[in-house]
Amino acid sequence: MRLKNLEINGFKSFAKKTVLEFQHPVVSIVGPNGSGKSNVVEALRFVLGEQSMKSMRGSQGADLIFKGSKNLPKSSRASVTIYFDNSDNVFKLSNETGENLNLNYDVISISREVFSDGLNKYILNGSEVRLKDINNLLSSVNIGSSGHHIISQGEADRILNASPKDRREMVEDALGLKIYQYKIKEAGRKLERTANNMKEVSLLRRENAPHLNFLRKQVDKFEKAKEMQVSLLSLYNEYLKKESIYLENEKQNLSNEKNKIVAELESIKDKIESVEEENIIESEKEKQLKDLERKVNEIRHVKGEIERKLGRIEGMIEMEERREKKAPAIVVKNPEEIKAIFDEIAEEIEVAIVEENVSEIKFILLRIKDVLQKFNQTEEKTENHSINSEILELKNDQQRILSEMQNITNEENKIFESIQVLRGQIREEKEILHTKEKERFNFRVRNQELTSHLEIISVKEYNLSKQQESFENELREGSILIGNDILNYKNFEASLEVDRGLQEELKRKIERIKIKLEDVGLGGGADVLKEYEEVSQRDSFLAKEMEDLAKSIESLRLLIADLKEKIDIEFKEGIKKINIEFSKFFSLMFGGGEGYLSVVTENKKKKNNEESFETTRDDSGESDIIFEQGIEINVTLPHKKVKELNALSGGERSLTSIALLFAMSQVNPPPFLVLDETDAALDEANSRKYGDMLEKLSHHSQLVVVTHNRETMSRAGILYGVTVGADGASKLLSVKLDEAKAIAK
Numbered sequence: 001m002r003l004k005n006l007e008i009n010g011f012k013s014f015a016k017k018t019v020l021e022f023q024h025p026v027v028s029i030v031g032p033n034g035s036g037k038s039n040v041v042e043a044l045r046f047v048l049g050e051q052s053m054k055s056m057r058g059s060q061g062a063d064l065i066f067k068g069s070k071n072l073p074k075s076s077r078a079s080v081t082i083y084f085d086n087s088d089n090v091f092k093l094s095n096e097t098g099e100n101l102n103l104n105y106d107v108i109s110i111s112r113e114v115f116s117d118g119l120n121k122y123i124l125n126g127s128e129v130r131l132k133d134i135n136n137l138l139s140s141v142n143i144g145s146s147g148h149h150i151i152s153q154g155e156a157d158r159i160l161n162a163s164p165k166d167r168r169e170m171v172e173d174a175l176g177l178k179i180y181q182y183k184i185k186e187a188g189r190k191l192e193r194t195a196n197n198m199k200e201v202s203l204l205r206r207e208n209a210p211h212l213n214f215l216r217k218q219v220d221k222f223e224k225a226k227e228m229q230v231s232l233l234s235l236y237n238e239y240l241k242k243e244s245i246y247l248e249n250e251k252q253n254l255s256n257e258k259n260k261i262v263a264e265l266e267s268i269k270d271k272i273e274s275v276e277e278e279n280i281i282e283s284e285k286e287k288q289l290k291d292l293e294r295k296v297n298e299i300r301h302v303k304g305e306i307e308r309k310l311g312r313i314e315g316m317i318e319m320e321e322r323r324e325k326k327a328p329a330i331v332v333k334n335p336e337e338i339k340a341i342f343d344e345i346a347e348e349i350e351v352a353i354v355e356e357n358v359s360e361i362k363f364i365l366l367r368i369k370d371v372l373q374k375f376n377q378t379e380e381k382t383e384n385h386s387i388n389s390e391i392l393e394l395k396n397d398q399q400r401i402l403s404e405m406q407n408i409t410n411e412e413n414k415i416f417e418s419i420q421v422l423r424g425q426i427r428e429e430k431e432i433l434h435t436k437e438k439e440r441f442n443f444r445v446r447n448q449e450l451t452s453h454l455e456i457i458s459v460k461e462y463n464l465s466k467q468q469e470s471f472e473n474e475l476r477e478g479s480i481l482i483g484n485d486i487l488n489y490k491n492f493e494a495s496l497e498v499d500r501g502l503q504e505e506l507k508r509k510i511e512r513i514k515i516k517l518e519d520v521g522l523g524g525g526a527d528v529l530k531e532y533e534e535v536s537q538r539d540s541f542l543a544k545e546m547e548d549l550a551k552s553i554e555s556l557r558l559l560i561a562d563l564k565e566k567i568d569i570e571f572k573e574g575i576k577k578i579n580i581e582f583s584k585f586f587s588l589m590f591g592g593g594e595g596y597l598s599v600v601t602e603n604k605k606k607k608n609n610e611e612s613f614e615t616t617r618d619d620s621g622e623s624d625i626i627f628e629q630g631i632e633i634n635v636t637l638p639h640k641k642v643k644e645l646n647a648l649s650g651g652e653r654s655l656t657s658i659a660l661l662f663a664m665s666q667v668n669p670p671p672f673l674v675l676d677e678t679d680a681a682l683d684e685a686n687s688r689k690y691g692d693m694l695e696k697l698s699h700h701s702q703l704v705v706v707t708h709n710r711e712t713m714s715r716a717g718i719l720y721g722v723t724v725g726a727d728g729a730s731k732l733l734s735v736k737l738d739e740a741k742a743i744a745k
């Protein structure tokens with residue numbers, strides 16, 4: 001890596017494009033006062049990213065732009081480009097993760113432009129980049145931003161004037177430790193960002209936690225409900241299958257029973273009807289019997305009539321016969337005759353009592369009168385023959401009446417026989433009727449039985465229909481709780497024998513689960529599950545992120561600790577090395593004496609600075625004090641007792657500064673070193689020593705020296721003369737040593 005060219009355009013006094021080439025290890029810039037030499041050094045500072053306007057002798061960006069002269073207009077912008085040979089590929093750019101990326105360019109060009117409004121542009125090999133990229137890139141080749149390698153005019157003793165802390169920074173920069181500091185800062189910023197991210201993430205998680213908990217509980221409930229559903233389903237399978245079998249059996253049994261009863265009822269009704277029909281045929285025979293009995297009565301009546309006639313005739317015959325024997329005698333009635341008359345009267349009266357016919361009764365009464373008259377009559381028969389004929393006649397009558405009697409009695413006997421037969425027949429009929437009556441009674445009883453049985457069956461049917469209804473209700477309720485899986489019960493294997501007790505037991509279990517399930521509720525379960533998954537996934541994601549963040553915090557802390565340790569070690573080693581070189585250069589310059597650096601620690605109240613991430617570890621008040629390491633310069637001049645820097649003369653200060661600067665450059669040579677009249681205060685002897693040191697340094701670093709010192713000029717390989725042209729702008733020209741020496745005068 002080598003400094004190649006510097007192109008200045010519109011910067012300060014350089015109105016036109018001016019190119020400096022650094023083809024030799026020592027390039028010297030010479031020229032009269034005010035020609036613009038220091039402007040070249042500032043152009044270098046500028047292009048390397050200098051942010052201090054003061055160190056470029058300006059107060060704002062516009063001050064850096066050519067302001068115009070009598071003959072030249074002012075520039076609209078100042079632009080400086082620096083070219084480095086990068087054929088050895090040492091330029092690196094570290095990315096966000098701290099990895100160093102090689103820049104595969106043979107030539108690295110860095111441009112910086114400033115516009116009159118103060119806007120700055122940084123361009124790396126033609127692409128606009130950020131300032132921090134430029135810093136990042138330059139630190140990779142040990143060109144630090146502290147500018148320790150560019151010593152401006154009047155700054156020869158700058159490192160002596162600096163505070164211990166700034167000195168430490170310069171030393172760190174010179175030792176190439178800035179890159180680590182830069183990495184520490186980066187890591188610190190990252191740490192802070194990460195810590196903020198963690199806070200945000202943990203806040204998010206805290207915010208989510210109640211919702212997540214709520215959802216988790218819901219999901220637990222839902223899962224429990226699911227388990228309940230599973231057991232409910234298996235209970236239902238068994239219960240519903242058995243219940244359906246039971247209902248089917250019951251239905252079948254009832255319908256069989258009913259059919260049987262209905263059939264029997266039908267037949268019984270037919271039978272009852274037929275029995276009643278038979279009953280209607282009221283016995284003809286009884287009518288006949290009544291007729292016959294009436295006839296008997298009539299015959300009796302007629303017989304009575306006949307008997308009375310017969311009696312009368314017999315009486316008359318007896319009377320005639322007695323008259324025949326005892327005529328004319330007074331007929332004296334003996335007791336037998338009186339009794340016969342009384343008997344006859346009594347008999348007539350008997351007949352009259354039962355007789356309904358009035359004319360018949362009259363007839364009987366006439367006959368009774370006749371008997372009574374005859375009883376009072378005392379007749380005298382005078383002529384026997386007339387009596388005999390009368391007897392004969394009477395006996396004929398008697399005979400006739402007797403035969404009449406015989407006939408009628410025969411008839412009566414016949415009727416009696418018929419009555420006897422009829423009665424027998426009627427009895428038989430009645431017996432048959434009675435049996436039928438009994439039968440009908442039995443049928444009626446059976447009919448009654450069957451009807452009430454039928455009623456029982458219809459009650460049973462009603463009950464069964466209720467059971468069927470509750471089965472269907474169960475199915476419906478089950479399907480609400482379980483869904484269509486409920487219909488799986490049809491595939492359940494169950495025996496045809498259903499134990500109602502066990503069914504009741506099952507039903508109770510089902511009811512218990514149903515109550516629990518309804519209590520827990522299944523509504524929106526799927527949604528809750530989905531939401532829970534989303535929220536918990538997000539939470540897991542956040543938890544993972546927390547983990548990652550914690551890991552990255554841990555690794556950043558480790559990185560920072562590593563870097564600090566590295567800085568610490570390299571710093572201490574660097575100080576040792578610098579001290580060796582410093583004391584050499586010091587005694588060389590002063591012809592004796594001693595110069596060395598010591599590391600001091602000073603307490604400092606901590607402000608809210610960029611290292612605040614450290615305070616997050618410990619918030620105790622003590623952490624507000626931080627210990628800063630600084631560098632103290634200790635000198636002992638030969639033959640002098642003075643040790644305080646303040647007491648040194650201007651020259652001595654310069655010499656000490658140069659010795660230290662060169663010692664630093666020796667330990668870790670920067671790619672180039674710019675020295676603007678650093679040799680101004682040196683006497684001739686020291687100028688030579690200075691020239692020797694320059695040559696020594698030039699083995700490792702390119703040197704750009706602005707000087708009026710001839711000794712210094714004589715050590716340069718290339719000499720540029722800067723003059724102010726007629727147009728009022730700085731002009732650059734290559735000069736020979738003699739010319740240069742002439743210019744310097």
Ligand code: ATP
Pocket residue numbers: 011012013014031032033034035036037038039040062063064065066067068153
């Ligand atoms: P010396 O030897 O005295 O240190 P020098 O050669 O280093 O002088 P510089 O300090 O580089 O001179 O140049 C200063 C000159 O540059 C001044 O004359 C100043 O007017 C001029 N200058 C500074 N800024 C501008 C600008 N923006 N536009 C034009 N000229 C400027």
